[in-house]
Amino acid sequence: MDDNGATYVSFEHTNAVHARTVLVDWMLGNACSYACSYCPKSLHDGTVRWQNPDDVVDFYDRLQIHYVTHRDRRVWLQFTGGEPTMHPQIVRILEEASARGFSVSLISNASRTHRFWTKIKPHLNAVILTYHSEFVDFDHFKGVGEILVPDVPMHINITMKPAEFGKIHADALELRQAFPDATISLKPLRVDFATELYEYSDAQMAIMDAGLPGCSGHPDRLPRATMTGRTADGNRNRLRANEIILRNLNRLMGYRCNAGLESLRINASGQVFRATCGVGGSIGTLGETFELPYAPISCTAHKCGCTADILITKSRAEQFVRR
Ligand code: SF4
Ligand code: SF4
Numbered sequence: 001m002d003d004n005g006a007t008y009v010s011f012e013h014t015n016a017v018h019a020r021t022v023l024v025d026w027m028l029g030n031a032c033s034y035a036c037s038y039c040p041k042s043l044h045d046g047t048v049r050w051q052n053p054d055d056v057v058d059f060y061d062r063l064q065i066h067y068v069t070h071r072d073r074r075v076w077l078q079f080t081g082g083e084p085t086m087h088p089q090i091v092r093i094l095e096e097a098s099a100r101g102f103s104v105s106l107i108s109n110a111s112r113t114h115r116f117w118t119k120i121k122p123h124l125n126a127v128i129l130t131y132h133s134e135f136v137d138f139d140h141f142k143g144v145g146e147i148l149v150p151d152v153p154m155h156i157n158i159t160m161k162p163a164e165f166g167k168i169h170a171d172a173l174e175l176r177q178a179f180p181d182a183t184i185s186l187k188p189l190r191v192d193f194a195t196e197l198y199e200y201s202d203a204q205m206a207i208m209d210a211g212l213p214g215c216s217g218h219p220d221r222l223p224r225a226t227m228t229g230r231t232a233d234g235n236r237n238r239l240r241a242n243e244i245i246l247r248n249l250n251r252l253m254g255y256r257c258n259a260g261l262e263s264l265r266i267n268a269s270g271q272v273f274r275a276t277c278g279v280g281g282s283i284g285t286l287g288e289t290f291e292l293p294y295a296p297i298s299c300t301a302h303k304c305g306c307t308a309d310i311l312i313t314k315s316r317a318e319q320f321v322r323r
Contacts, residue, residue, distance in 0.1 A: 008229035008249060010315030014238055015225055018311075019262070021074045021103075022067045023223045025276065025308055026266045028056075028093070032083040033111040034135040038161065038189050038198070044082055048268040053089035055270065055287040057096045064100050066292045071261075076103040076125070076223040082268070085112045085120075094123035103223065109136070110144040117147045124148070126222055130157040130187075131175070133168045145179050153218040154182040159189055165204050176212045184212050224311040241310040250304040257314040260293030265308075275309050277301050 013019040031046035032039075067073040077097055079090075085108050087093060097104050105126040110117075127148055131141060148154055156179070158172045169186070176184055186208045189198045200208070227244065229237050244250050260274030260283070267273070270286035280297050284290025298317070304310055 007232060008237075009232050010230045010313075011227040011239070011244070011310075012230070012313050012315075013224075013226075013311070014228045015220065017074070017220070018224055019313060020072065021076050021223050022063070022262055022264065023308070024063065024075065024077045024264045024266065025080065026077055026264075027080050027268045028082070028084045028087045028090075030082045030268045031086055032081060032109070033086055034083070034109055034132055036132050036134055036159070038159070038191075038193075040192050043193070046082070050087050050089075051268075051270050051286060053087075053092055056093055059286055060096060060100055060102070062292065063102075066294075068101075073262075074103065075100075076105070078105045078107065078223070080107040083109055083111065085116065091120060094120055098123045105223070110141050111135070114140075114143050114147060117144050121148060121152060124152045126153045126155070126218075128155045128157065130159060131168075131171065132159055133161055133164050133171070138171055138174075142175065142178055145175070145182070149179055150181060153221045154179065156182055156184045157187050158184065159187050160200075160204070160208060161189060162198050162200050162204060165200075165207075169207060172212060181218075183214065186211060224308075227311060241307040244310050245305075245307075250310060251302065252299050252304050252314055253302060254317070255299045255314045256296045256317050257299045258296050258312050259309065260297060261295075262312050263308065264292075275312060276306050277304065277309050 029046075029050040030043055030048045031050065032044035035044055063075050067075055084090065084106055094104060103125040104123055105128065106124065107128045107130065109132055110129045129141070129144065145154060145156070156175060158168060160168055172184060172186060188200065188208050190196060191198060227239050227241070229239050229249065239249070257279070259277070259279060263275045265273040265276045266286065271282045272284050272286065272290070273282055274280050274293055274297060279299060279301050283293065299314065
């Protein structure tokens with residue numbers, strides 16, 4: 001039940017193109033050019049070797065056969081880290097993805113040189129740049145954005161460290177002005193990136209809640225946007241991922257879920273999962289032989305916890321629509 005008393009029997013992508021997109025959330029390693037104080041060490045200390053580029057490219061071929069050739073889906077690779085642009089073979093990794101017709105986005109702190117960003121720009125379909133005040137150089141960050149827009153849709157996450165809130169907010173407003181077409185989020189920080197928020201004043205919370213004057217972004221040029229929830233009596237509502245979480249609509253145990261058909265998650269060690277939630281366990285490791293999913297899975301999680309997982313088709317078993 002949600003706060004309106006409606007029970008959703010299914011959640012489907014509002015945009016049909018998103019329904020046939022396989023979003024591969026791919027952590028290439030855990031080394032980073034920064035060491036943000038609020039980031040767990042395991043996400044930036046370089047203790048896991050960068051993935052072997054040959055294994056990466058071999059997996060591309062398997063993705064292409066399984067999802068594109070046999071299922072007529074679009075593959076969208078979203079690389080993260082650590083800092084994915086630090087992978088010593090990142091240019092080859094991007095070039096090989098483009099050569100296969102995959103779409104590619106990066107979640108990056110934008111720290112590499114302007115020359116580097118100019119070189120990789122032709123291989124990018126979108127970027128998510130995160131502004132980390134402890135290490136970032138404002139002019140450099142802005143310069144990266146200027147290289148990418150308007151050709152590459154850009155989202156900027158601003159991490160709002162409470163102790164430097166005013167300065168970071170001022171930087172965010174300047175970026176808003178510089179990039180009117182970008183979507184920008186003021187991100188509250190959570191301790192160890194878990195559930196507990198850092199201590200913010202009421203005024204700071206209000207500023208983050210209100211966000212920045214926005215733009216609608218480029219939903220047609222992104223791998224995911226909103227879901228349409230359908231109630232048992234046939235009503236349909238368009239829902240944002242956050243809305244699904246905040247309205248407690250994300251208790252979906254027993255629902256049939258397209259995790260593994262529309263999504264994959266690869267961790268820094270190269271283990272492959274259907275989705276971030278890990279439901280179904282590891283299905284294999286890069287460089288080894290294993291079978292990619294060909295059927296939906298029944299959800300066993302108490303909550304569908306993160307935005308990426310929310311934005312996957314799911315429905316009660318009797319309502320299931322396979323795409
Ligand atoms: S840039 Fe990202 S991965 Fe690197 S230390 Fe900061 S939060 Fe962690
Ligand atoms: S938790 Fe995983 S399996 Fe369950 S609904 Fe969410 S994405 Fe699907």
